[in-house]
Amino acid sequence: MLWAVPALLFFAVFALAPLGIVAYLSFTSWDGLGAPTWVGGANWSRLLADRDLRDAAWHSLVLTVATWAFQTPVALLLGVWSAGRQRSRAVVSAVFLLPLLLSSAAVALVWKSLLDPNFGLVAELAPRLGFDDASWFSTPEGALTAVLFVLGWQFIPLHALLYQGGARQVPDVLHQAAAMDGAGTARRFWSITLPQLRNTVVASSVLMVVGSLTFFDTVLILTAGGPGTATTIVPLVAYRTGFEGFEMGYASAIAFALVLVATGISLLLVRVTGFGRMHSTREGL
Amino acid sequence: MSELLSRRALLRRTALGAAALLALEACGSGPRGPGAARALDIWVWQDAADSVQQAAVDRFNAAGAGRARLNRVPGDGYEDKLRVAMGSSRAPDVFFNWGGASVKEYADAGKLLDLTPVLRANAAFRRSFLPSVLQAGMVGDKYVGIPMRGTQPVLLFLNEAVFADAGVRPPRTWDDLLALVGTFTERGVTPFALAGANAWAELMWLEYLVDRFGGPGVFERVKNGDVRGWHDPAVLRAAQAVEDLLDRGAFGNSFSAVSYNAGGASALLSRGRAAMQLMGSWEYANQLAADPAFARDGLGWTTFPAVPDGRGDPEAVVGNPNNFWSVSADVRDRATAIAFLKTAAEDAYAEDLVARGAVPTTTDAAALLDRSADPAFARFQYDLVEQAPTFTVSWDQALPSAQATAMLTAVQKLFAGQVRPAEFVDALTALPRG
Numbered sequence: 001m002l003w004a005v006p007a008l009l010f011f012a013v014f015a016l017a018p019l020g021i022v023a024y025l026s027f028t029s030w031d032g033l034g035a036p037t038w039v040g041g042a043n044w045s046r047l048l049a050d051r052d053l054r055d056a057a058w059h060s061l062v063l064t065v066a067t068w069a070f071q072t073p074v075a076l077l078l079g080v081w082s083a084g085r086q087r088s089r090a091v092v093s094a095v096f097l098l099p100l101l102l103s104s105a106a107v108a109l110v111w112k113s114l115l116d117p118n119f120g121l122v123a124e125l126a127p128r129l130g131f132d133d134a135s136w137f138s139t140p141e142g143a144l145t146a147v148l149f150v151l152g153w154q155f156i157p158l159h160a161l162l163y164q165g166g167a168r169q170v171p172d173v174l175h176q177a178a179a180m181d182g183a184g185t186a187r188r189f190w191s192i193t194l195p196q197l198r199n200t201v202v203a204s205s206v207l208m209v210v211g212s213l214t215f216f217d218t219v220l221i222l223t224a225g226g227p228g229t230a231t232t233i234v235p236l237v238a239y240r241t242g243f244e245g246f247e248m249g250y251a252s253a254i255a256f257a258l259v260l261v262a263t264g265i266s267l268l269l270v271r272v273t274g275f276g277r278m279h280s281t282r283e284g285l
Numbered sequence: 286m287s288e289l290l291s292r293r294a295l296l297r298r299t300a301l302g303a304a305a306l307l308a309l310e311a312c313g314s315g316p317r318g319p320g321a322a323r324a325l326d327i328w329v330w331q332d333a334a335d336s337v338q339q340a341a342v343d344r345f346n347a348a349g350a351g352r353a354r355l356n357r358v359p360g361d362g363y364e365d366k367l368r369v370a371m372g373s374s375r376a377p378d379v380f381f382n383w384g385g386a387s388v389k390e391y392a393d394a395g396k397l398l399d400l401t402p403v404l405r406a407n408a409a410f411r412r413s414f415l416p417s418v419l420q421a422g423m424v425g426d427k428y429v430g431i432p433m434r435g436t437q438p439v440l441l442f443l444n445e446a447v448f449a450d451a452g453v454r455p456p457r458t459w460d461d462l463l464a465l466v467g468t469f470t471e472r473g474v475t476p477f478a479l480a481g482a483n484a485w486a487e488l489m490w491l492e493y494l495v496d497r498f499g500g501p502g503v504f505e506r507v508k509n510g511d512v513r514g515w516h517d518p519a520v521l522r523a524a525q526a527v528e529d530l531l532d533r534g535a536f537g538n539s540f541s542a543v544s545y546n547a548g549g550a551s552a553l554l555s556r557g558r559a560a561m562q563l564m565g566s567w568e569y570a571n572q573l574a575a576d577p578a579f580a581r582d583g584l585g586w587t588t589f590p591a592v593p594d595g596r597g598d599p600e601a602v603v604g605n606p607n608n609f610w611s612v613s614a615d616v617r618d619r620a621t622a623i624a625f626l627k628t629a630a631e632d633a634y635a636e637d638l639v640a641r642g643a644v645p646t647t648t649d650a651a652a653l654l655d656r657s658a659d660p661a662f663a664r665f666q667y668d669l670v671e672q673a674p675t676f677t678v679s680w681d682q683a684l685p686s687a688q689a690t691a692m693l694t695a696v697q698k699l700f701a702g703q704v705r706p707a708e709f710v711d712a713l714t715a716l717p718r719g
Contacts, residue, residue: 031686032372033394052694117539118549118558135539138481140701143541224482227541228701229694243365245690246390247717 019259025252032246043253052229053237053254059144060233064212066148071208072201075156079163080193093164100157108221111150115222140230143223147231151218155211159204166200167193202273206266213262234258325353325621328367328380330360330608333574334434334567337637338381341628351621353379360546364686371396376613378622383682384422384430384609386508390686391611392424398612400428403623413630418646421606421678430609433629435566435643436670437605439489439679442568443561444554445585447474451560455587459526462590466535469560475537477530478559479700480545484693485681487700489563490530492603492680493589494523500597501675508683515713519596524699524706526592531702541701548575555579563589565604566666569642573658580642580658586665602669603677607646639663644670688716 026043030036047053082093099107114121117134126134136142174192183191216235219225225232225240234254242251329338335357342355356377358366363381370376371391382388391397404411404419411419414432422430443455451472456462469476480486495503499519506514530536537559543549551568553559555576562568572580591599610629616622628634635645635653642658644650644666657663670676681689695712698704704712 031390031394032368033390033396034372116549117542118553133539135537138539138542223542226482226697226701228698228703230701230703240690240694243368245687245717246368247687250717 022252022256025249026256028249030248032248043250047253056232056234056237064209067212068208071152071156075159076163078160080167083164083167097157099154104217107154108218112222115146138227143231147219147222162200162204166197170196206269210262210266326377327353328356328358328377330363330381331357334570334641340637341634345625345628350624353625378616379610379612382609382611383605386683388611389424392429396614397429398614404428410630413647415646418606422609430611431626431629432607432646433610434608435638436607436646437565438602438670439565439604440586441563441589443585444557446583447557447560456590458590459592466533470534475559476535478550478553478562479536479540480543480550481540482544484697486545488696491523494526495519496601496603496677497592497595497597498522501677512714521706521710524709528706573642598674600673601675602673605679606676691716
């Protein structure tokens with residue numbers, strides 16, 4: 001029990017205490033100067049009626065679902081492939097994992113300059129590929145796709161690594177037995193690897209979903225929520241409200257609501273998928 | 286502008302660096318004892334023109350009257366970083382701001398030093414600034430700011446080579462402007478470079494259009510707290526004019542990805558990919574830093590055109606009267622801070638500003654204009670501001686920050702085509718009271 005004290009203290013000071021303060025601030029009006037004034041539930045009733053926030057919540061939801069749908073298959077295939085023993089696998093895997101070493105801000109900045117419709121690489125490439133120009137990246141769909149792609153580029157390696165570890169846990173005998181029964185690569189993937197990776201899929205999905213709800217830096221740097229408010233997500237609204245509008249109370253209400261929703265969703269995911277009652281999927285072996 | 290990295294990323298590094306510096310300084314100040322004064326901590330908005338402030342600090346330190354250190358804070362995070370610092374016990378001693386309304390919340394919270402006694406006691410210092418500009422640094426009946434840069438009217442900048450190629454002249458009326466939009470789009474040139482990633486750059490269009498359609502009274506009413514002022518027909522007409530420009534492709538089709546702070550809009554203009562840009566007069570200093578040859582020979586400028594049936598005076602300007610130094614109320618060394626403020630009235634300071642293409646708001650600036658990087662540009666600005674019947678302060682600087690932030694969101698939605706003009710007006714009237 002004593003060993004847990006440093007970790008618990010750290011958690012209390014850097015996670016629980018700020019959370020408590022944010023919860024308190026959400027019932028106040030505070031511009032960052034002087035003392036917060038208690039306003040009761042005013043911020044919370046404003047939150048329920050805020051149309052811009054509702055739009056942002058929708059964008060967050062779209063981004064979360066799309067992130068999962070895009071990253072999961074790619075990371076799964078990449079991870080399973082890199083768990084094998086092919087020639088030059090180690091070298092290629094190392095290259096794939098490279099984005100993991102870079103900071104989010106650096107990744108977003110590099111991609112922002114590459115995807116700049118006026119001065120970026122895409123502006124050079126678009127005419128050669130038969131497009132008039134690269135303005136597609138400044139449409140709402142284009143901006144969202146760019147965000148999805150960059151986030152994928154950045155985070156797929158992490159999830160691929162999870163799947164690689166998971167795939168390596170699958171006993172060879174299962175594959176050998178299946179091969180003896182005449183199963184090909186595809187059949188073995190669907191009937192052995194995927195079911196065996198069930199728990200890895202759940203772990204990776206929870207990480208993705210909770211991570212997507214709290215994306216911030218990449219979106220801020222890449223699109224700043226634009227064009228218009230097309231890629232403005234909930235954390236960005238909280239930031240703008242708090243640090244541009246200096247309505248710390250309302251910003252805290254938005255942030256706390258996000259904490260509640262993200263916690264709720266991750267609990268739900270764990271419950272529904274049985275992640276909490278994790279048991280060996282290799283029974284009978 | 287020199288830095289192409291996001292200012293946000295730089296800010297994060299600067300913040301870390303500043304924290305480290307503070308920590309070092311805290312260690313370093315111990316042995317010198319309580320008598321040794323800490324360097325005056327001065328914050329300035331980081332851009333191509335801040336070398337003028339650096340030179341002032343260097344001269345101040347060399348003169349031996351006190352010790353000061355300039356902290357160049359990246360623009361994108363300037364206001365939030367300032368707010369956090371002002372709310373803490375680590376407030377800067379002297380800091381850059383936009384005057385009056387932009388520091389009202391600090392003044393109301395008792396965070397600013399009242400400079401009225403200083404100006405009253407020192408008539409020569411007071412008289413060295415244009416009264417109207419000094420007034421823009423007031424909150425209520427107190428002076429809280431000392432003008433420290435050039436005056437910043439918003440102007441219509443143009444690329445003269447692009448105009449010559451098309452054989453056209455700068456617009457004088459709204460019809461001229463619309464005709465130019467047609468001419469340039471046909472020639473494959475974007476008529477107006479617009480830094481759509483920065484809502485304040487889009488806002489400039491509305492500020493001028495509302496002023497031209499309805500005169501300065503429309504925004505004045507809103508600024509004084511009457512939100513129904515947004516229902517003035519001039520606001521709707523201005524929003525409709527913006528929608529019309531968007532429909533005509535006046536800003537091209539990828540402006541939402543163009544950032545001013547990263548130099549995008551200015552590069553479009555200097556490279557001739559756009560014909561014009563509506564921007565504050567600081568555009569000149571930024572062009573001078575990024576592309577000196579273009580700033581000297583290719584950059585043209587004119588006033589915002591008159592609009593049909595407009596009630597506003599076509600000579601009126603919008604923009605920022607100037608930037609200001611303010612002093613924090615808990616300044617550690619008041620005498621040094623006030624001594625530093627006086628550098629803003631020195632000839633050497635005004636000369637540095639002029640050499641950067643700025644027009645200082647000191648009373649004897651007119652005599653210096655011939656020494657400007659571009660005397661014609663300096664003279665143009667000086668005359669424009671002097672003859673302007675009104676100088677409307679940028680809306681985002683004149684409104685409380687909560688309202689300004691929500692207003693900028695509405696502006697971005699209008700320019701992105703997410704809302705129609707009527708919905709835009711409705712969004713403005715629903716701004717939070719802050």
